[in-house]
Amino acid sequence: MSQFWKPGTERPQGRVVDDEEGGVLFLSGSHHSSSSSRYGYASIDKQRQRLPVFKYRTAILYLVETRATTIIVGETGSGKTTQIPQYLKEAGWAAGGRLIACTQPRRLAVQAVASRVAEEMGVKLGEEVGYTIRFEDVTKPDVTVLKFLTDGVLLREMMDDPLLTKYSVIMLDEAHERSISTDILLGLLKKIQRRRPELRLIISSATIEAKSMSDFFRMRKKRREPENEEHGLQVEPVILSVEGRGFNVQINYSEEPVQDYVQAAVSTVLLIHEREPAGDVLVFLTGQDDIDASVQLLNDEVQTTGKHSSGLIVLPLYSGLSRAEQELVFSQAPRGKRKVIISTNIAETSLTLEGIVYVVDSGFSKQRFYNPISDIENLVVAPISRASARQRAGRAGRVRPGKCYRLYTEEYFLNHMSNEGIPEIQRSSMVSCVIQVLDDDAKLTSPTGFQVAEIPLDPMVSKMIIASSQLGCSEEIITIAAVLSVQSIWISGRGIQKESDEAKLRFAAAEGDHVTFLNVYKGFHQSGKSSQWCHKNYVNYHAMRKVLEVREQLKRIAKRIGLVLKSCESDMQVVRKAVTAGFFANACHLEEYSHNGMYKTLRGSQEVYIHPSSVLFRVNPKWVIYNSLVSTDRQYMRNVITIDPSCLLEAAPHFYQLQQSNHLLR
Numbered sequence: 001m002s003q004f005w006k007p008g009t010e011r012p013q014g015r016v017v018d019d020e021e022g023g024v025l026f027l028s029g030s031h032h033s034s035s036s037s038r039y040g041y042a043s044i045d046k047q048r049q050r051l052p053v054f055k056y057r058t059a060i061l062y063l064v065e066t067r068a069t070t071i072i073v074g075e076t077g078s079g080k081t082t083q084i085p086q087y088l089k090e091a092g093w094a095a096g097g098r099l100i101a102c103t104q105p106r107r108l109a110v111q112a113v114a115s116r117v118a119e120e121m122g123v124k125l126g127e128e129v130g131y132t133i134r135f136e137d138v139t140k141p142d143v144t145v146l147k148f149l150t151d152g153v154l155l156r157e158m159m160d161d162p163l164l165t166k167y168s169v170i171m172l173d174e175a176h177e178r179s180i181s182t183d184i185l186l187g188l189l190k191k192i193q194r195r196r197p198e199l200r201l202i203i204s205s206a207t208i209e210a211k212s213m214s215d216f217f218r219m220r221k222k223r224r225e226p227e228n229e230e231h232g233l234q235v236e237p238v239i240l241s242v243e244g245r246g247f248n249v250q251i252n253y254s255e256e257p258v259q260d261y262v263q264a265a266v267s268t269v270l271l272i273h274e275r276e277p278a279g280d281v282l283v284f285l286t287g288q289d290d291i292d293a294s295v296q297l298l299n300d301e302v303q304t305t306g307k308h309s310s311g312l313i314v315l316p317l318y319s320g321l322s323r324a325e326q327e328l329v330f331s332q333a334p335r336g337k338r339k340v341i342i343s344t345n346i347a348e349t350s351l352t353l354e355g356i357v358y359v360v361d362s363g364f365s366k367q368r369f370y371n372p373i374s375d376i377e378n379l380v381v382a383p384i385s386r387a388s389a390r391q392r393a394g395r396a397g398r399v400r401p402g403k404c405y406r407l408y409t410e411e412y413f414l415n416h417m418s419n420e421g422i423p424e425i426q427r428s429s430m431v432s433c434v435i436q437v438l439d440d441d442a443k444l445t446s447p448t449g450f451q452v453a454e455i456p457l458d459p460m461v462s463k464m465i466i467a468s469s470q471l472g473c474s475e476e477i478i479t480i481a482a483v484l485s486v487q488s489i490w491i492s493g494r495g496i497q498k499e500s501d502e503a504k505l506r507f508a509a510a511e512g513d514h515v516t517f518l519n520v521y522k523g524f525h526q527s528g529k530s531s532q533w534c535h536k537n538y539v540n541y542h543a544m545r546k547v548l549e550v551r552e553q554l555k556r557i558a559k560r561i562g563l564v565l566k567s568c569e570s571d572m573q574v575v576r577k578a579v580t581a582g583f584f585a586n587a588c589h590l591e592e593y594s595h596n597g598m599y600k601t602l603r604g605s606q607e608v609y610i611h612p613s614s615v616l617f618r619v620n621p622k623w624v625i626y627n628s629l630v631s632t633d634r635q636y637m638r639n640v641i642t643i644d645p646s647c648l649l650e651a652a653p654h655f656y657q658l659q660q661s662n663h664l665l666r
C-alpha cells in the first residue's frame, strides 16, 4: 500500500510503505549511529571507523593483494570512494613513486571527493591528494599519491602513456553509472592487465549488477594466462559486497500525473517544510535551467510569505558551481534552519550529502541521446529508470527513517518506467572516444586528426579552433570555444526574463550567438572582469570566470600543438568561416518562414527550431549552423550563427555539393 497525494494539496501520511516488490524498501537492518558530526562529535578517525567499509578493510586489502581485479559493491555513503583509496595508500600501494587513481564519471564529484579526502588526511588539496578534471589539474608531480580524476581524463592520459604505467591501482568508481568513458576504460584496462599483471583494478559500484562485470573480467576463457598465475596472482575477479546501512524510506506517489515538475517540486518542498519535522530536503530535477528556476521560486516564496517558509536555505547543485557554492551544499545548516538542495542526478550516487531526510524525485534526468541515422546527438530530459528512482529514494534514509515524494504516479512507476537505464555507450556519438583510442591500424590524419585528438573538447570544437589558426582568428574562436564549454553565460529565470532579454539585446550581434559571446567577453574584459558589471548585465559572473580559465588552458594547448594565436580584430567573416569549418555537419536551412521559423538539418532533414535563448530567435536567417540541440516539445538549436552556404562547400567539399537548382545537398 502506497501513499497517494497531490503536490501542494494533501498531507501524505501513513506507515512505512513498500516499493514495487511488495516489501518494505529496506536498505539494511543495521542501524549504526551516524558518522555525521551533526549527530555526534566524533574525531575524523572515529568517523572513518564507523563507516561500513571499515569492517572490510583487511578483506579489501587482501583481495587487492591477491587478485588482479576486485569488484566492490556497497550502498551510497558506505565509504567506498573516500576510504578505499586511503586504505590502499596506508597499505603501501603508493610507495616508490607510484600513484593510486580513483575515477568518477562527474567533474563535480571528483572535486568534492578529493577535497573531502584531503581534509580527512589533514593535507592540503593538491599535495598528497589531488585531482584532475578537464581544464583543471590540481596535482603536484612526485608529491601527489592519491589522484581523483574523471574517467574521461584517465582515458585521455592513455594517449601519452598507453599502459598507464605510473598507476599501481586504478579504482573505477561508480561503474553502475555505465558512463561511456568508464565502459571504454573497462575494455582497455582489461587489455592493459595482460601486459601489466602488477596493475590492480578495483571496480566499485552502488548497485548489484556486478555479475556481468565479473564475467567480463574473467580472463581464462579460451586462452590461458600462464604469466599471471606465475605471479601467484588470481585472475578470477571476486565480488565483495559491503553491507550497507540505512533506514526505512516511506514512498509517497503523486495522485495524478504532474504537469509541471518544477512547480510541483516547489510546492512539495513547501509542504514538507510546513508539516514535517526537522531534516534536510534533497530535490532531484534535471539541469541548471529547471534548478535555477525552482531555487528562485522558493526564494521568492521565502521573501514574500516570510513566516512559514523562513528557515529555508535553498541551494542548487550541478556541475559548474564554484568552489564556494559547493562548500555551502556540504556544510551543515545553522541550528533551526532547513537546507533544501536542488540537484541534478549527481546526488543520486556520486555524492554523499549528510542530513537528508526527505527526497523529492521529479522522475526525470538529462540524458544524452544519439540518433545514428540523422547523426544528431542531444541532451534530452528523459524519464529515469526504476533503478534510479530507488537510488534516489535511498538518499532519504541515511541518517534516520526518511520519506520520498515521487512526482509521478505509482501506476507509472510500476508499468511505464524501464527497469534499468540504457548505458551511455549505446546512446552516444562515439566520435570523441574513437578519435582517442584509434591505433596504428586506423591511423588519424596528420596533422589535423592528431591535433583534434590533443584538444580535450568535442572534435567539432577542436576542428573549429584548428581552422581559426589558419584563418587568423584563433583569439576570437578560443573565446567562443571557452564560452561554449560552460552551460550558459546568461543569468535567467522566471520573473527576470524581460530584464535579461533586454540585457542580451545590448550585446546581440546580427551574425548570431557566437559573435554575441565575443561582445560579452569584450565588455567583461573592459570592465576589469568586474562582478558588478556582470550583475548589471545579467551575465553569470562565475560562468565568466570559468570562461577565462578555460580560455587560458585552450591557449596553452593551442601553443603546444603549434597553432598560431592571432586576433582578426573586427572581421567577423573569418570567425563565421572558422565556425563553419568545425560545425559544417550542423548546418540548417529555413524551410518555413513563420513566427519562429522551421528549419531542416541538411544532413538528415530533421525539423529543428531556434531556441528562445538565442539572439536569432524570431530573426529567422536563411542559413544557420547550431552548436547543440535540446529537445523539449521540439528540437531546439542552441547557440546559432548565420552562415553563407558557399562557406559550407569550402569547409566540407566532401560533404556537401551544389545542385543545379542551387540547393545544397549532402
Ligand code: ADP
Pocket (backbone or CB within 6 Å): 035, 036, 051, 074, 075, 076, 077, 078, 079, 080, 081, 082, 083, 112, 113, 116, 330, 349, 350, 351, 352, 354
Ligand atoms: P560511497 O563512495 O560509498 O558512496 P563516500 O566515501 O563518498 O561513500 O562517503 C562516505 C562517508 O563520508 C559519507 O557517509 C559521509 O559521512 C562522509 N562524507 C563524504 N563526503 C563528504 C563531504 N564532502 N562532507 C562531509 N562528509 C562527507
Ligand code: MG
Pocket (backbone or CB within 6 Å): 077, 080, 081, 082, 173, 349, 350, 351
Ligand atoms: Mg562514491
